Amino acid sequence: xxxxxxxxxxxxxxxxxxxxxxxxxxxxxxxxxxxxxxxxxxxxxxxxxxxxxxxxxxxxxxxxxxxxxxxxxxxxxxxxxxxxxxxxxxxxxxxxxxxxxxxxxxxxxxxxxxxxxxxxxxxxxxxxxxxxxxxxxxxxxxxxxxxxxxxxxxxxxxxxxxxxxxxxxxxxxxxxxxxxxxxxxxxxxxxxxxxxxxxxxxxxxxxxxxxxxxxxxxxxxxxx
Amino acid sequence: xxxxxxxxxxxxxxxxxxxxxxxxxxxxxxxxxxxxxxxxxxxxxxxxxxxxxxxxxxxxxxxxxxxxxxxxxxxxxxxxxxxxxxxxxxxxxxxxxxxxxxxxxxxxxxxxxxxxxxxxxxxxxxxxxxxxxxxxxxxxxxxxxxxxxxxxxxxxxxxxxxxxxxxxxxxxxxxxxxxxxxxxxxxxxxxxxxxxxxxxxxxxxxxxxxxxxxxxxxxxxxxxxxxxxxxxxxxxxxxxxxxxxxxxxxxxxx
Numbered sequence: 001x002x003x004x005x006x007x008x009x010x011x012x013x014x015x016x017x018x019x020x021x022x023x024x025x026x027x028x029x030x031x032x033x034x035x036x037x038x039x040x041x042x043x044x045x046x047x048x049x050x051x052x053x054x055x056x057x058x059x060x061x062x063x064x065x066x067x068x069x070x071x072x073x074x075x076x077x078x079x080x081x082x083x084x085x086x087x088x089x090x091x092x093x094x095x096x097x098x099x100x101x102x103x104x105x106x107x108x109x110x111x112x113x114x115x116x117x118x119x120x121x122x123x124x125x126x127x128x129x130x131x132x133x134x135x136x137x138x139x140x141x142x143x144x145x146x147x148x149x150x151x152x153x154x155x156x157x158x159x160x161x162x163x164x165x166x167x168x169x170x171x172x173x174x175x176x177x178x179x180x181x182x183x184x185x186x187x188x189x190x191x192x193x194x195x196x197x198x199x200x201x202x203x204x205x206x207x208x209x210x211x212x213x214x215x216x217x218x219x220x221x222x223x224x
Numbered sequence: 225x226x227x228x229x230x231x232x233x234x235x236x237x238x239x240x241x242x243x244x245x246x247x248x249x250x251x252x253x254x255x256x257x258x259x260x261x262x263x264x265x266x267x268x269x270x271x272x273x274x275x276x277x278x279x280x281x282x283x284x285x286x287x288x289x290x291x292x293x294x295x296x297x298x299x300x301x302x303x304x305x306x307x308x309x310x311x312x313x314x315x316x317x318x319x320x321x322x323x324x325x326x327x328x329x330x331x332x333x334x335x336x337x338x339x340x341x342x343x344x345x346x347x348x349x350x351x352x353x354x355x356x357x358x359x360x361x362x363x364x365x366x367x368x369x370x371x372x373x374x375x376x377x378x379x380x381x382x383x384x385x386x387x388x389x390x391x392x393x394x395x396x397x398x399x400x401x402x403x404x405x406x407x408x409x410x411x412x413x414x415x416x417x418x419x420x421x422x423x424x425x426x427x428x429x430x431x432x433x434x435x436x437x438x439x440x441x442x443x444x445x446x447x448x449x450x451x452x453x454x455x456x457x458x459x460x461x462x463x464x465x466x467x468x469x470x471x472x473x474x475x476x477x478x
Contacts, residue, residue, distance in 0.1 A: 007438070007446040013454035014430035017414040017463055023377040061465050123419055125377040157375075 022064040023125035026082060026115045028108040030101075031093065032135035032166075034074035038095035041136055041166065049090045056085040065127070069111055073104035074140075082115055101135060102143035105177070108133075109149050112159050129159040133178070134185070138170035147177040154179040183222040227254045227263045227341075228435055230448040231471035234455035236410055238465035247272070247334075248408050248467040249281035251289040255296035259343060262296035264289050266338035267469045269354055269408040271382060273333075279321065280332040284314050284383060292340050302340045304394045307349045311336065315387050333382035336392075337406055341473075346401045349394045353380040354469075355412065357423055359403035359432075365423040369393055371412055380409070403432060403474045410468030414460070428472075435474050 031045060049070075056062045063085045070079040070090060074097030080090060112129035119126045131150075150161045163174040163182035174182035235246035247270030255262045266288040270277025291310055295302050318332040325331075335352030348356050348368045356368040373380050381391040405428060407415060415427050431451075438444050454460065455468055 007434075007443045010434055010450075012431065012434055012447060012450040013457075013459070014427045015459060016424070016426040016430070018417045018424035018427070020413050020416075020418045023413070060462060125373070125418065128376045128379075 021122070021124045022061075023127060024084075024119060025062075025066045025127040026069070026112055026129040027066055028069045028071060028111050028129070028131045030104045030108050030131065030133040030135075031070060031072050031079075032074070032099060032101070032137060033072040033093050033095050033097075034099040034137055034140075035096055036099075036137050036168075042093055042095040045134070046090075046092050049093075053085060053088055053090065067115070069108075069115075071104050071107050071111070073100050074098050076100045076103040076107055078107065078111070082111070098140040099135070099137045100141040101133070101139035101177075102141045102146040105131075105133065105143070105146035106149060109146075109153060109159070116158075128157065131159050131161045133161070133163045133174075134166060135163075135169050135174070136166040137168065138173055143173065143177060150177055151179055186222055226261050227473050227475045228438055228444055229254060229263065229265070229471070229473035230435065230444060230451050231265065231267075231406075231469070232448065232452040232455050233267075233408075233467065233469040234452065234460075236464065236466040236468065237461050239467055245278050246467050247274075247277040247281055248410070248469040249278070249285040249334075250406075250469045250471055251285035252471055252473075253289050253293055255293050257296050257299035257342075259299035261343075261475070262299075263339065263341040263404070263473055263475075264292040264296060265404075265406055265471050265473065266292075266336075267354065267406045267408055267471060268337070268383075269335040269352070269410070269467065269469070271330075271333035272466075275327060275331040276321070276325070277332075277334060280318055280334040280384075283317060283321070284334055284336055287314060287317065288336075288338055292338075296340070299342070301342065301345065302347050304347075304396070307347065307394050308389065308392065311349075311351070311383065311389050311392055312387070314383060315389075318384050329384045330382075333384055335380065335408070336383045337408070339404055339406065341401050341404065344400060345396060345398045346404075347394065347396045349392065351381055351383050351385075351389065351392050353412065354406070354408040355416065357405045357407075357415070357428070358397075358401055361399070361402070364425060365403075365405070365428050367416070367423060368395060370421060371409070371416070400476070402476050403472075405473075406469070406471040408467065408469040410464050410466035411460075411470060414463050431472055432474060435472055 067082040068088045069082045072079045108131045153159050163178035164185050165171050165182050231250050231252050233248040233250050250267045252265035266285040268281035268284045270281040322329045322332050337350045337354050339348045353371045353373050355371050357365045360366045
């Protein structure tokens with residue numbers, strides 16, 4: 001063959017890949033911005049969110065896949081709707097008001113439900129949504145309805161709900177809201193938190209005989 | 225002409241980061257039978273959350289190829305029932321291993337994909353995600369099945385899910401299969417167009433022509449090595465952080 005190329009030199013392997021939309025991983029942060037958070041805690045929370053964004057940006061796949069929305073409470077309001085990480089520009093949060101945690105949780109669940117429908121309509125694959133509650137206090141509104149919604153959503157595998165308590169958080173109530181044990185945050189180690197969450201989400205199918213959901217130990221970022 | 229086959233697996237960057245090993249496994253074999261060559265391949269993707277994912281996928285691929293090789297030596301035509309029996313054997317073996325280490329069976333969760341290709345017919349089987357792709361006789365590639373994912377991108381079905389195998393897919397094609405590829409979930413989003421529900425043809429267009437041209441064992445060996453480099457390279461790793469396996473085989477392609 002005249003056009004023989006030594007096999008050592010051939011360009012083996014395609015540079016062209018299927019151009020699929022990245023599967024999305026929706027994540028809602030429910031952030032306590034009540035009066036008790038004022039001062040250093042809210043400052044650290046703001047820094048934590050910036051760290052969260054930067055840590056996600058340092059991971060090329062997470063940058064394309066993770067979508068973040070923020071609900072703040074006191075009072076409960078949608079601070080920022082779903083954006084991919086590079087389009088996520090969180091405002092500086094300020095602390096004021098009471099702690100309507102129940103309303104915020106209901107709002108968060110509504111957000112992920114709507115977002116999943118948006119993905120389905122657009123033919124985009126997605127991961128199980130995460131709802132992450134971060135608080136330093138106790139709910140000041142009726143939270144039992146929200147707790148029931150969390151239990152129902154977890155049972156139906158509609159989302160994964162995590163409660164993270166900072167310092168003086170009411171862990172007794174958090175335990176009643178979250179199906180998973182609430183965790184006490186050590187510093188603001190979001191990178192470790194994210195790695196842990198994504199690895200944990202690759203859970204074994206619930207159809208397995210005698211199975212339970214396997215979460216990795218939350219090592220590094222939590223004082224359990 | 226006889227089958228020329230290469231196949232590699234490569235660890236995903238996410239697994240490197242978390243200090244895990246590659247939990248994909250691949251085994252393949254060409255067997256000479258009285259009726260001509262038989263191509264046997266099996267790939268398996270151990271579930272990321274399963275403690276013994278790597279052991280499970282390794283066991284499944286090795287045992288499958290061993291069992292099918294014994295069939296091939298006698299030019300036996302493998303039927304659906306043989307694949308179901310094979311799946312049962314694998315299930316039992318994984319169950320024994322789980323009991324041995326005192327673990328839940330789902331710690332041995334893995335997918336199951338493979339083929340047994342004779343001259344004029346072929347049987348394919350699959351549980352879970354990943355895909356088997358064949359050349360359709362006109363130079364274009366088509367999946368035997370569209371991958372089975374659950375609602376979420378990272379959920380699928382596994383061999384140990386249910387001993388009655390409701391998710392086991394088996395099909396026999398009475399055709400001369402000329403080319404086949406098998407890949408695990410890690411490459412799915414790079415090879416399959418989800419919107420068009422089709423294979424991204426250029427992906428194989430940069431691989432198969434070289435395998436067709438290879439004439440000697442030495443050339444196949446070079447391609448085998450290049451495939452490993454390709455799967456571990458930055459081009460692929462910028463698109464997927466998962467373990468990935470790719471198997472390619474060709475014959476009689478003019």
